[in-house]
Amino acid sequence: MKKIEAIVKPFKLDEVKNALGEIGVTGMTVLEVKGFGRQKGHTEVYRGAEYVVDFIPKVKIEAAVPAELVPAVLERILTAAHTGKIGDGKIFVYDLEEVIRIRTGERGREAL
Amino acid sequence: MTLFLGKWMKWMLCLAALMLVAGMVLPAAAADEMKPADGAPAVGSSAPAAPVAPAPAFTKEMADAIAGQKIAMDTIWVMLTAFLVFFMNLGFGLVESGFCRAKNTVNILFKNFVVFAVSSVAFLLLGFGLMFGDGNPLFGISGLFFASGADNSPAMGDAYQGVYHALNWTGVPFWAKFFFQLVFAGTAATIVSGAVAERIKFKSFVIFTLFMVAVIYPIGGHLIWGGGWLASKGFLDFAGSTVVHSIGGWAALAGIIVLGPRMGKYGQGGKVNAIPGHSMTSAAIGVFVLWFGWFGFNPGSTMAADGLSIAHVATTTNVAAAAATLSSMIMAWALLGKPDLGMTLNGCLAGLVAITAPCAFVSVPSALIIGIIAGILVVLAVFFFDRIRIDDPVGATAVHLANGVFGTIALGLFADPTVCPAAAVARKGLLLGGGMAQLGPQLLGVGVIAVAVFLLSLGFWYVTKALSNGIRVSEEEEMEGLDYHEHGNSAYPNFQLVERR
Numbered sequence: 001m002k003k004i005e006a007i008v009k010p011f012k013l014d015e016v017k018n019a020l021g022e023i024g025v026t027g028m029t030v031l032e033v034k035g036f037g038r039q040k041g042h043t044e045v046y047r048g049a050e051y052v053v054d055f056i057p058k059v060k061i062e063a064a065v066p067a068e069l070v071p072a073v074l075e076r077i078l079t080a081a082h083t084g085k086i087g088d089g090k091i092f093v094y095d096l097e098e099v100i101r102i103r104t105g106e107r108g109r110e111a112l
Numbered sequence: 113m114t115l116f117l118g119k120w121m122k123w124m125l126c127l128a129a130l131m132l133v134a135g136m137v138l139p140a141a142a143a144d145e146m147k148p149a150d151g152a153p154a155v156g157s158s159a160p161a162a163p164v165a166p167a168p169a170f171t172k173e174m175a176d177a178i179a180g181q182k183i184a185m186d187t188i189w190v191m192l193t194a195f196l197v198f199f200m201n202l203g204f205g206l207v208e209s210g211f212c213r214a215k216n217t218v219n220i221l222f223k224n225f226v227v228f229a230v231s232s233v234a235f236l237l238l239g240f241g242l243m244f245g246d247g248n249p250l251f252g253i254s255g256l257f258f259a260s261g262a263d264n265s266p267a268m269g270d271a272y273q274g275v276y277h278a279l280n281w282t283g284v285p286f287w288a289k290f291f292f293q294l295v296f297a298g299t300a301a302t303i304v305s306g307a308v309a310e311r312i313k314f315k316s317f318v319i320f321t322l323f324m325v326a327v328i329y330p331i332g333g334h335l336i337w338g339g340g341w342l343a344s345k346g347f348l349d350f351a352g353s354t355v356v357h358s359i360g361g362w363a364a365l366a367g368i369i370v371l372g373p374r375m376g377k378y379g380q381g382g383k384v385n386a387i388p389g390h391s392m393t394s395a396a397i398g399v400f401v402l403w404f405g406w407f408g409f410n411p412g413s414t415m416a417a418d419g420l421s422i423a424h425v426a427t428t429t430n431v432a433a434a435a436a437t438l439s440s441m442i443m444a445w446a447l448l449g450k451p452d453l454g455m456t457l458n459g460c461l462a463g464l465v466a467i468t469a470p471c472a473f474v475s476v477p478s479a480l481i482i483g484i485i486a487g488i489l490v491v492l493a494v495f496f497f498d499r500i501r502i503d504d505p506v507g508a509t510a511v512h513l514a515n516g517v518f519g520t521i522a523l524g525l526f527a528d529p530t531v532c533p534a535a536a537v538a539r540k541g542l543l544l545g546g547g548m549a550q551l552g553p554q555l556l557g558v559g560v561i562a563v564a565v566f567l568l569s570l571g572f573w574y575v576t577k578a579l580s581n582g583i584r585v586s587e588e589e590e591m592e593g594l595d596y597h598e599h600g601n602s603a604y605p606n607f608q609l610v611e612r613r
Contacts, residue, residue, distance in 0.1 A: 047454040047507065048494055049386035
């Protein structure tokens with residue numbers, strides 16, 4: 001089992017969600033986050049004075065998936081979240097030790 | 113499930129009962145209507161041709177009836193517009209809270225809310241008497257407390273026998289005069305709250321508001337509207353560019369100087385840091401409300417249902433606001449590269465403030481020019497006050513002070529006594545060939561009010577400081593927000609507030 005964390009542009013959330021749904025990802029958790037990478041924020045103007053917004057709003061999608069689904073998941077996210085401009089985000093893949101469904105107590109792949 | 117059904121049953125029963133009652137009552141009522149009234153002649157029966165009546169003599173009863181109608185209409189107009197001006201408190205609350213950070217929202221809203229309550233009490237206790245009571249050229253002496261001097265309003269002019277002669281030009285009942293003047297006093301006080309926002313102790317603001325409405329505003333107002341020294345010099349201010357906005361602006365400026373800037377506003381080497389407000393939605397709605405309220409502020413200042421003047425004033429007011437909105441938008445666009453909503457909102461208010469004094473005395477095209485200048489002036493004023501490190505979170509000084517002064521002077525430039533009945537008291541402005549006849553008194557008034565109100569306010573700010581053991585919150589409180597420390601709660605409890613500083 002693997003855990004996928006994808007940080008994407010907020011307006012790309014729907015496309016990524018739909019793309020993952022199509023290949024059988026059954027659940028995901030979404031977080032509103034802020035951060036920066038190499039783009040290092042942007043400037044805004046308020047009543048005549050400029051200021052730097054360091055942390056740009058992003059959405060983080062977390063999904064736990066069977067290991068064999070990972071290549072398809074990555075391919076789908078790469079396609080759906082891609083704009084080609086700076087700030088498209090990143091994907092992180094982790095090994096997942098255990099999953100437990102709280103309602104039934106099922107463990108491992110059964111619980112995904 | 114049974115409970116659910118039970119509820120439905122009850123409703124159905126109620127409905128059925130209603131229908132039953134209606135079914136019994138309605139036909140009976142209908143039958144009543146159809147019964148011809150006893151003894152009433154059928155309409156259209158052979159009535160004898162009415163003889164041509166001689167023209168009735170104009171009796172005293174008829175004159176009284178007409179005068180009564182005029183008083184009623186004047187009173188309705190004055191009260192209606194006073195209610196509109198009251199509504200401006202909502203506008204100020206929205207603008208100021210929108211332009212401030214989320215962590216100070218309860219505090220700003222609370223100040224805007226309590227300010228009208230304090231004003232109402234302070235103006236009744238002392239303010240009205242000091243402003244409008246008969247007295248010397250500097251302040252009123254008669255009928256000082258509780259607005260309880262002798263008064264026989266709505267008698268006007270020479271027929272008026274009371275102690276508030278300064279208001280004998282309007283034929284409305286006494287409490288209409290009082291209420292209308294009260295909402296103006298409240299407006300002057302509420303201008304201060306935005307300028308000193310995000311760092312003043314709540315207690316200190318309440319104390320200063322009391323001084324503001326009980327003493328500072330009435331003394332400045334007596335000079336101009338209370339038959340005082342500036343009034344005798346021919347100084348004119350139709351609805352209060354000076355009386356309300358400049359006085360509020362000078363008091364605000366004094367407060368900012370005593371308080372100092374917010375932490376983090378000014379960096380090393382003259383750098384001005386932006387401290388963005390938390391809701392442009394609130395700010396924009398607030399300005400809409402103020403624009404609307406201004407249709408009470410200026411047209412209401414006729415204090416009479418004088419159709420020509422009201423229509424003229426409403427039009428000059430609106431055209432100045434519109435012109436200032438556009439000119440400030442273009443100015444900010446040119447200087448900053450993009451159309452800036454915050455600046456444009458301030459621009460609209462600047463146009464409204466600037467036209468407040470001259471609205472009844474200038475032509476509609478002149479109002480357009482005044483508006484254009486006001487919109488440019490406010491953008492420059494925002495930059496100027498930031499340059500000299502006057503930290504004003506909502507732009508109250510740029511809007512109310514700079515444009516209050518400008519509007520008062522503009523009256524002296526553009527005045528034309530023929531534009532509407534209310535303009536008859538004005539002399540021709542400089543640009544219409546009147547020389548200094550009207551401009552002179554205007555410049556004198558601006559100078560006198562500047563010195564008098566600024567010094568008076570500065571004094572009362574120091575008194576306030578002494579009374580409330582310092583007027584500024586602690587650094588820790590400023591960082592964490594006044595909401596939590598001053599009031600122990602927050603405006604947005606279900607959100608985590610992330611602020612830059």
